[in-house]
Amino acid sequence: MTTVHVRGIALGIESFGDDDAPLVLLAGGTTMLSWPDALCERLAAGGRRVVRYDLRDNGESTTADPEAPAYTLRDLAADAAALAGALGGGPAHLAGIGVGGMVAQVAALDHPGAFSALTLVGTRPVAPGPPDDDLPDHDRASMGRLFARPVPDWTDREAVAEFAAAGAEILGDDPAAARAAAARVWDRTPGTAPPVQRANQLGMVFSRLDCAPRWRERLPGIGVPALIVHGRRDRFFPVGNGEALAREIPGARLLVLEEAATAIPGAAVGEVAEAMLTLG
Template identity: 30%
Template sequence: MPRATSDGVSIYYERDDGEDVPVVFVQGLGYGRWMWRWQREAVAGDHEVIAPDNRGTGRSEAGLPPVVPKLPRKLRAALLAGPLSYSVEGMAADLEAVLEDAGVREAHVVGASLGGMVAQAYALEYARAKTLTLCCTTHGGSDALAIPEETMAHLGSTPKGASEREVARHRMRPAFTERFTNRNPHLMDRIVEWRLEQDASDPAREAQGGAALAHDVGDRLGEIRVPTLVLHGTDDRVVPVENGELLAEKIPDTRLETFDGGSHLFFIEDDDRVTERLLAFLETGE
């Protein structure tokens, strides 16, 4: 089980063999490696695949002070959204440590939501990114469209008396369309199980949320000099689609593709079409 060390924190990653330039998949806020399983399976074989767990997620260490998880939830959440939060820049440093440990000289970096923020920061600060693919993400800052308050409240809520599985299902509801969840009950059951096995703990998820809220690289995107593919669902209830349009306006060498009616997790709901587009981009950079 390969591990890298970043600022004293052990970061776990998986590695699949392949012949072409590695593809590294960066997870969204709180989500485990399961979220990329469809694209990862399609890419593996032709490309080497690197799949790290964000700090605090899956098998990676959280790197939080030991007392923090023991604090009352409201106090803990306030601290982890502010002075004790992770930073996107720190998570980009984690990614650099993983690629250094893996001996990767260049990689296609694919990130969704918080992972897309990490991918932006990574391309700005480090030299290994060959291309970027940014899904359902934002550059942050005052001119970006914030997560709707109703969605924010839902993502962090815990229904009274709910079981662990019910909480996991409840919190991801805004990320999918009702049509998809209604048509795929067995898959949703499996996703709940994957979430319980691989997702971040509540304290780590809160620290990741603090990193996402503080993210702001809108005035630096012109410095990104690698081909970039921006993918976004038009009905994203978590990160509004206008954020994808802003990224495409500000990153010089960008292709924007929107998915009509697509949710925040459109790359799961419409995995075949997203994977086809990603593979074409990895092949040609266009």
Template identity: 35%
Template structure:
């Protein structure tokens, strides 16, 4: 069955294109807030964000009858570029979107002008297994990635053992509670703004229950990522991590160490999300990174 991906773009189409790849189970506007996107467009970039399949306004499926893999989700990003007539773009990925961005940079270097990875883990290190072991209380084997922060582990342990939110009000309250944990505690948490965002995301989604299909796609193949390949990345790379990252602490340095010539930017107070106080810093860093192609 044909997949339909919802996209939108900002800025002048004559400007250098920037493709924003959201995290797992995240809508485009969830990972990439309007103000942040606006800063990039105002800085002279053609910015494209999109909803992953089974999120937001993109098509949803019955996974049992129409399954897919994370390779398919990765290929969706390339299809977005094709649809917009773009041969090569500055690729920016957040969280699991950062894994997809790294994967694209490895497999399709001709499509990646520069690479920016935010709040992500190194490709091929099975970050999902690290989180799963942490949630199950299992010991991490030697050489594993650093585990999530205790507050992150406790929140998602409780989520596993409690009934999912059913009503609109419960779902919005859950999104706010999750955002508080992902904020990492390094910056003031604006609950009113988070509520407005959660209400918007809830009401624009075609089917919120379809988000779980991303977990099914990952569970179907926990080792989907190619390993030992980051040293082949040719695109100039910027890796960004917050000092209060709760989900993937210390993973940014590992990515930067594996990609030749990669730069690491640590953002003070930032957690896992692009909170308003750091959006200017992030946008400025990406604009500077995408000015000159250092091949």
């Protein structure tokens, strides 16, 4: 792992594969660990240079004030384009997961020359908050259970890991994988201040961003090959959101993972990697 400085900030990155291979840039959702190690390794084995990175106020990237971010969604999109340029090798295949998928959509629209392909995993075509009437919202029962839990002591690594495991069970993800990932995120978080730990674990900074203007109506203008990956059992962004993205981005392929929820499970890594490698 290292950092790359672009646009006056540091972005934490981790690289896999040959530095001279075509670049696949994985935008964290919000930390780079949203992308499974096994997927990064499979893409690298398929002849790609894979770079996953942390969004601002997460992981090894510049941390300022996650409770009052002084940047916008469009800034995060510009970060992705600048990082792709700094890493070199021509246009990159950009992939975003969860809220990182929102960053990726705007990046592909605002900086089309920086990217050669687009993969969107478990995301939707509108910003945090109430969705458009034709898009399914978060599963209400699951959200009730998720947000009714007492918050953990964010300075306690084991308590945070257990909190993540319990949340994964509610969402239909693998609790053991979520526990392990949360512990790794905790270890990579700069300090134990509760707001910073909470931002890294829950991506709360994203809900405080200025995400205007809307971008959904611009999706037909995406001119690169696109892959939409969505879990059939996703209770946070139900699969109808991925279906909408596939309809509105010209020529997009929709890959529905029948046994997946919000995270990419280990059993689906091969299928997702193959689809991404086929895309470009």
